[in-house]
Amino acid sequence: MPAKLQKLKGTRAYGYLILLAMVLFFYAVFKILTPDNFGSPANLYSYLQSSIIYSVGGCGLYFIVVMGLFDFAVGANVVLSSIVGVILSEHFGYVGFVVGCLGCGTLIGLLIGTLYNQLNVPSMIVTVGLMLIFECVAVFVAGGVKQTLAPELRFFSGAPGNIILAVLAFVLMYFILNYTKVGTYCNAIGSNEFTAKNMGINVKKYKLIGFILLHFFVGIMAILTVSYGTTMTALTGMTTMSRNFQPLMGTFFGVAFRKYGIPISAIVIGEFIISIIFNGFVALGAPTTIQNVVTGAALLAIVALTARGARGSVVK
Amino acid sequence: MAEQEANIVLSIRDMCKSFGRNRVLDHIDLDVKRGSIMGLMGENGAGKSTMMKCLFGTYQKDEGTIILDGKEINFSGPKMALENGIAMVHQELNQCLERNVLDNLFLGRYPMKRGVVDEARMKTEASELFRRLDMTVNLTAPMKTMSVSARQMVEIAKAVSYNAKLIVLDEPTSSLTVKEVAKLFEMMRNLKEQGISLVYISHKMDEIFEICDEVSVLRDGKMVLTRETKKTNMNELIAAMVGRTLDNRFPPVDNHPGETVLSVQNLSTKFEPKLLDISFDVRKGEIFGLYGLVGAGRTELLETMFGVRTRAAGRVYFNGRLINFNNSREAMDHGFAMITEERKATGLFLEGDLTFNTTITNLSHYMTGIALSKEKMVKATANEINVMHTKCMGPTDAITALSGGNQQKVIFGKWLERAPEVFLMDEPTRGIDVGAKYEIYELIIKMAKMGKTIIVVSSEMPEILGITNRIGVMSNGRLAGIVNTKETDQEELLRLSAKYLWIGGEMTWKIRM
Numbered sequence: 001m002p003a004k005l006q007k008l009k010g011t012r013a014y015g016y017l018i019l020l021a022m023v024l025f026f027y028a029v030f031k032i033l034t035p036d037n038f039g040s041p042a043n044l045y046s047y048l049q050s051s052i053i054y055s056v057g058g059c060g061l062y063f064i065v066v067m068g069l070f071d072f073a074v075g076a077n078v079v080l081s082s083i084v085g086v087i088l089s090e091h092f093g094y095v096g097f098v099v100g101c102l103g104c105g106t107l108i109g110l111l112i113g114t115l116y117n118q119l120n121v122p123s124m125i126v127t128v129g130l131m132l133i134f135e136c137v138a139v140f141v142a143g144g145v146k147q148t149l150a151p152e153l154r155f156f157s158g159a160p161g162n163i164i165l166a167v168l169a170f171v172l173m174y175f176i177l178n179y180t181k182v183g184t185y186c187n188a189i190g191s192n193e194f195t196a197k198n199m200g201i202n203v204k205k206y207k208l209i210g211f212i213l214l215h216f217f218v219g220i221m222a223i224l225t226v227s228y229g230t231t232m233t234a235l236t237g238m239t240t241m242s243r244n245f246q247p248l249m250g251t252f253f254g255v256a257f258r259k260y261g262i263p264i265s266a267i268v269i270g271e272f273i274i275s276i277i278f279n280g281f282v283a284l285g286a287p288t289t290i291q292n293v294v295t296g297a298a299l300l301a302i303v304a305l306t307a308r309g310a311r312g313s314v315v316k
Numbered sequence: 317m318a319e320q321e322a323n324i325v326l327s328i329r330d331m332c333k334s335f336g337r338n339r340v341l342d343h344i345d346l347d348v349k350r351g352s353i354m355g356l357m358g359e360n361g362a363g364k365s366t367m368m369k370c371l372f373g374t375y376q377k378d379e380g381t382i383i384l385d386g387k388e389i390n391f392s393g394p395k396m397a398l399e400n401g402i403a404m405v406h407q408e409l410n411q412c413l414e415r416n417v418l419d420n421l422f423l424g425r426y427p428m429k430r431g432v433v434d435e436a437r438m439k440t441e442a443s444e445l446f447r448r449l450d451m452t453v454n455l456t457a458p459m460k461t462m463s464v465s466a467r468q469m470v471e472i473a474k475a476v477s478y479n480a481k482l483i484v485l486d487e488p489t490s491s492l493t494v495k496e497v498a499k500l501f502e503m504m505r506n507l508k509e510q511g512i513s514l515v516y517i518s519h520k521m522d523e524i525f526e527i528c529d530e531v532s533v534l535r536d537g538k539m540v541l542t543r544e545t546k547k548t549n550m551n552e553l554i555a556a557m558v559g560r561t562l563d564n565r566f567p568p569v570d571n572h573p574g575e576t577v578l579s580v581q582n583l584s585t586k587f588e589p590k591l592l593d594i595s596f597d598v599r600k601g602e603i604f605g606l607y608g609l610v611g612a613g614r615t616e617l618l619e620t621m622f623g624v625r626t627r628a629a630g631r632v633y634f635n636g637r638l639i640n641f642n643n644s645r646e647a648m649d650h651g652f653a654m655i656t657e658e659r660k661a662t663g664l665f666l667e668g669d670l671t672f673n674t675t676i677t678n679l680s681h682y683m684t685g686i687a688l689s690k691e692k693m694v695k696a697t698a699n700e701i702n703v704m705h706t707k708c709m710g711p712t713d714a715i716t717a718l719s720g721g722n723q724q725k726v727i728f729g730k731w732l733e734r735a736p737e738v739f740l741m742d743e744p745t746r747g748i749d750v751g752a753k754y755e756i757y758e759l760i761i762k763m764a765k766m767g768k769t770i771i772v773v774s775s776e777m778p779e780i781l782g783i784t785n786r787i788g789v790m791s792n793g794r795l796a797g798i799v800n801t802k803e804t805d806q807e808e809l810l811r812l813s814a815k816y817l818w819i820g821g822e823m824t825w826k827i828r829m
Contacts, residue, residue, distance in 0.1 A: 179687035181679045188676055191665040198624065198654070198662055199677045200645035 015260025019269045026273055026298075030280030038283035049158065051268075051275035052166040053224040058250025058267040059173040060217025063210040065251050066190040066258070069123040071211070073112060074218050075243025076134035081105040081222035082232040083138050086147040097153055098223060105219025106212055108134065113211030117204045131240060138234035146233045149226050156227035169220050174264055182209055221247070249274050325350045325481050325513045326402075331380030333370055340366045342537040344380070348482060351511045353504060355524040355545065358534035359557055359721065359749035364517055367534065368484060372397045372404060385481060395424075403475030407487040407747065409467050413460040417453055418442055421474050445477050450506060464610070465496035469503060476507065483507070484515040489523060490746060493609050494777075494810070501527050519749055520776075521550050533557055558751035565750070566782030567757050569801075571764035573602035573785055578738060578769055583630030585620050589613060594630070594795045596788050598771060603764045605780040605801065606773045608790030608813050614773040615657055617790065618740045621771075622654045623647045634738065648677065651737035655727055655744050657773075663727050664715055671697040671711045673726050678733045700729030705755060721752030728759065739763060741772040745779065757783050777806050792816040 008014040031039040057074055064071055084104040088096030108130075116126045155161040177183035185206045188196045197203050226232045253270025254263035277298055281291040326348040333341040341363050348354045358364050369375040371382060373391030382389050384402065391397040394404065411420050418438050427434040427441075439455060446453050451469055459467055468488055475483045485504075489497045504514055504527060516528055524531055525545055533541040533556040541548075541556040554565075578598040585591040591613050598604045606614045619625040621632055623641025632639055634650060641647040647654070656662040665673055674697040675682055682692040697711035704725040708718055715723060724744065731739065741760070745753045760783060764770055774780045780787055781801060789796045789812035796815035799808060 175687070178690075181688070184672070184676065184679060184688065187668070187672070188665055191667040192662075195662050195665060198644055198656060200643070200648040201676075202643075202645060 010260070012261050015257050015262045015266065019257070019262075019266060019273075022273050023269065023276070026276045026280065030276065030283060034280070034283045038280055043279070045159075047275040047279050048272060049162060050228070051271040052162065053221060053228060054246040054274075055250055055268045055271040056166055056169045056217055056224060057221040057247030058254060058271060059169060059264060060214040060221070061247055061251040062173070062177075062254045062263060062267065063186055063213045064123070064207075065248075065255055067186055067207060067210055068190055068193075069116075069207065069210070071112065071123060071127045071214060072241065072244050073108070073127040073131040073134055074214075074221075074247060075240030076131040076138070077105055077108045077215055077218045078222045078225055078243055079232060079234055079240050080108065080134050080138040080141065081219050082226035083142045083147050083234055085222060086149050086226060086232060087141065089150065089153050094153060094155070097149070101222040101226075102216060102219035105215045105217075105222060107215075109212040109215025109218070110208070112215065113208035116211065117208055132236075132238065135234065135236045135238070135240055139236055142232075142234040144234075146231050147226075148231045154227055154230065156223055157230065158228075162224055162227065165220060165224060169217060170264055170268065173217070176213065177264070182206065182213070186210055246271070246274065323350055324348065325385060327381075327383040328367075328371070329381045329383070331367070331370060331382065332378045333366055333375060334378055340537050341370065341377070344534075344537075344539050346532060346539060346542070348513050348515060349529070350481075350513055351508050352529040353508055353514045353516055353527055355528035355531035356515055356517045356534070357519065357524065357531060357553060357557055359719075359751050362534040362557070362749070363537040364534055366537075368404065368486070368517075371484075372402065398475070398478050398480075401479060401481040402484070403478060403480040403482070404484040404486065405468060405471045405475065405488060407490055409464070409471055411459050411467060411471065414458060416458050417455045417462075417470055420459055420470060421445075421477065441477070445473055449473055449476065449503060451503070463496070465492045465500065468492075468500065472503065472507075476512065480512060482513045482515065484517065486517045487519070487747060488516075489518065489520065497523070519747070519753075521553060521750075522778075524553070525550075535559060554750055557749065565754070565778065567754065567761055569603065569761055569783060569785065571601055571603065571761055571785070573599040573764075574767070575600055577635055579633040580621065581631045581633070583617070583620060583632065584628045585616060586626040586628040589616055589793060590628075591616055591620060591793050596795060596798055598769050600769055601764050601767045602786065603760060603770045603772060603784045605784035605787040606771060606790060607775075607777070607780045607787050607809050608796075610775065612790035612813060613793040614790050615742050616793075618654060618742050618771065618773060621647075622652060622740055648734065648736075651735075652740065653731035653734060653736035653738070654740040655724075655731065655742060657742040657746065659720065659723055659727065659747070664723060666716055669712050669714055670701065670706075670708060670718075670726055673715050674700050674711075674730050674733060677730055681733070696733060697729075700726075700733060703732070704729045704759070721748040724748055724752070724756065728756070736768065738769045738771070741770065743773055743775065745774070745776075753779075777809060780809070781806070789813050789815075 008017070027039055057078070061071065061074065081101045081104040085097045085101035088100035090096070092099070112127060112130055115130070116123050119126060156165055185196070185201050188199070188201060189203055189206060193203055250267040250271040254267040257263060257266030260266075274295065277295050278291060281294065324347045326346070328344055328346040331341055331344040332339065344363075344367060356364055366375065370377040371391075372394045373396060374394065384400065389400065391400065391402075397403070412423065415423075418435070421442055422438050427437045429437070442455050451473065453466065453470065459470070462470075472483065472485075488500060492500065504516075507514060516524070518524055528545050531541075531543060531545050531548065531553065532539060533553060535557060541553070543552075576597045577600045580597075581595050583591060583594040589611065594617060606617065608614050616625055620627055621641070623643045623646055627640060632641075639650055641650070641652070644654070660666065665676065668676075671693050675693045679688060682689050682696065684692070694711045700706070701708060701711065706718070706722050706725045706729070708722060715726060718726065744760070745756055748756070760770055760772065772780075772784065781804070784801045786798055786800055787804065787809065788798045789809055791813050794816045796812040799812070
């Protein structure tokens with residue numbers, strides 16, 4: 001490794017360099033394979049627009065993943081909050097839409113966090129159980145009908161509305177993570193829960209706040225999702241599970257690049273990389289199964305290369 | 317000359333190791349004689365661990381040679397070292413506590429017979445091994461049911477079973493009682509007679525003089541002294557370690573305790589290990605020591621006072637007010653602070669930097685408006701680094717980059733940021749070198765002079781006698797007595813610590829050896 005690069009190791013600049021190199025690498029691969037269908041400036045802009053939706057969810061997930069928790073009810077909440085938002089928008093316009101999505105999302109976070117604390121069982125189990133319930137509630141609320149956002153309420157469907165909202169979410173995330181007790185305590189609990197307790201940190205309270213924050217961000221994600229797609233259909237049978245993974249991939253990037261001090265940028269750029277890979281395969285005309293295999297493998301490779309534990313360390 | 321060389325089992329010559337521009341080992345020379353015990357001392361950060369890691373292949377040395385039994389070696393990892401006759405018994409034992417002694421002994425090398433584990437052979441070989449070492453161990457007992465010292469013995473036996481020529485013992489007595497230490501030393505002498513060499517890493521001078529034939533001292537990555545123990549003395553070793561002389565091991569305890577401020581009355585705990593009916597008073601500006609054998613309940617007493625252990629009965633009064641804390645936050649809000657025994661497990665956030673670890677307990681003080689002020693946090697950390705004389709590059713250093721002693725100073729600094737009135741300290745100098753210990757003693761006395769009330773738990777008899785005003789002696793979950801430090805001696809403390817070991821004609825507390 002050149003001496004100048006060696007000096008950069010561990011710095012923010014080094015983290016950004018790795019992310020930039022990944023973007024360029026995947027862009028170059030697909031551009032070479034399918035130069036006509038992939039990677040025009042208009043295409044890249046489109047990839048960015050779709051990736052920022054997941055980035056917002058990824059930011060929310062970061063609060064709990066950093067504490068060692070998981071949440072599989074994100075997708076179910078996106079569907080339920082979108083439906084509630086759309087229904088309220090029919091009566092109260094933008095206010096109903098935004099308050100509906102954010103309010104429903106946040107309430108779900110409160111419910112999940114409370115149940116997690118009270119039941120004292122792993123977060124994965126609590127959220128899988130609640131995911132099934134939320135899916136049914138969404139079907140009930142929607143009345144089995146596809147909910148469509150009125151055309152006059154689609155400010156967030158594209159630029160600049162979606163970009164403005166996403167950037168506001170990222171700024172909020174940055175502020176909470178770096179300049180509030182909540183962000184600091186989330187990191188402390190993730191680092192050593194027992195020590196955190198000894199230091200007087202109310203671990204249960206901050207885990208609850210973590211879930212509330214996550215689902216507040218999921219509420220924002222719901223606004224962006226239903227605005228982008230214009231409709232939302234409630235389905236049961238764990239169909240919302242697939243909606244969990246794309247935000248989660250961004251979160252993994254964030255956790256992996258935490259050591260460089262750039263978790264939020266890593267979530268955003270990481271989602272963009274995932275978007276490039278997905279769209280690259282679409283441009284190649286690859287079947288969905290192949291797309292999923294390669295995306296999964298790429299994610300594993302990226303996280304293994306960037307977040308690998310120290311030699312001899314125990315990874316669970 | 318050849319005879320002399322044949323007598324040396326391990327020879328390290330000109331070994332160097334650097335991390336970046338930081339030279340951690342600087343042309344180290346060391347000879348360990350066959351069938352001898354070599355003490356290895358040095359302040360935290362002197363390079364002892366790095367030297368051992370280079371020896372065991374965890375780190376690759378930059379320069380120099382390592383000769384084992386006349387052959388140059390360069391191990392790629394501890395397993396290879398073990399298979400070639402060098403073993404290490406770590407301070408924190410790496411064992412599978414759920415498995416039994418046999419499993420731990422043969423882990424990774426189970427003897428097989430017709431495709432299945434040959435348990436009969438394991439038992440035969442293990443019995444023979446323990447007989448040879450003059451040890452009585454229940455081979456099928458899960459490790460978690462055994463005392464730390466017994467587990468340590470099993471670890472040493474494991475090293476011997478690999479036909480180790482050299483065994484490195486890293487701070488082996490840090491969790492042992494006096495009797496257990498005696499048993500360990502007996503075993504070490506036994507190994508020595510069998511021609512096995514031992515390297516004994518310790519901060520405890522008296523143990524070095526008792527058990528070691530030779531002693532070597534590392535300071536700032538350099539081997540500054542190697543002597544026969546009978547030809548040196550404590551002052552020379554301390555001077556070699558810290559680079560200056562320490563005339564006394566303990567600073568003068570010249571604080572003047574005032575009126576009673578803390579009163580513990582009939583305190584008992586709900587869950588095991590139980591405390592029973594403990595009562596005592598502590599005065600303002602007093603250093604109150606808590607002594608007792610391992611398992612006597614000293615840690616549990618501090619934890620109960622701090623609100624992290626469930627109280628069954630009793631009351632704690634501070635400044636005349638009832639303060640039965642239910643959690644650590646309540647305790648902190650009332651001016652209490654607690655330094656825990658296990659620095660890494662319960663005292664530090666190892667993923668954080670110095671600023672994170674220093675400011676975490678007191679975040680409300682670093683707010684500007686609704687936001688945390690990074691500037692205030694860094695400033696406070698820099699101040700604590702200065703006050704505590706913490707050796708580091710600055711507030712942004714990773715906590716893991718610091719030596720044990722300096723990490724402990726960060727923990728002290730963290731609590732000092734809250735300006736506590738009552739400081740509960742559980743083994744505050746455990747695993748810390750003599751220089752850093754002295755600084756911590758000075759700090760404790762300085763705080764007492766400032767009117768802070770200090771309760772300090774220590775397993776080291778000289779320490780508890782050297783820095784306290786009074787000592788409460790715990791025995792089997794009870795307070796066996798309170799003595800004035802100036803009027804007591806080691807015999808009285810030992811007698812009191814055994815006071816409640818016999819109840820109803822039956823020994824309730826056992827040294828499981």
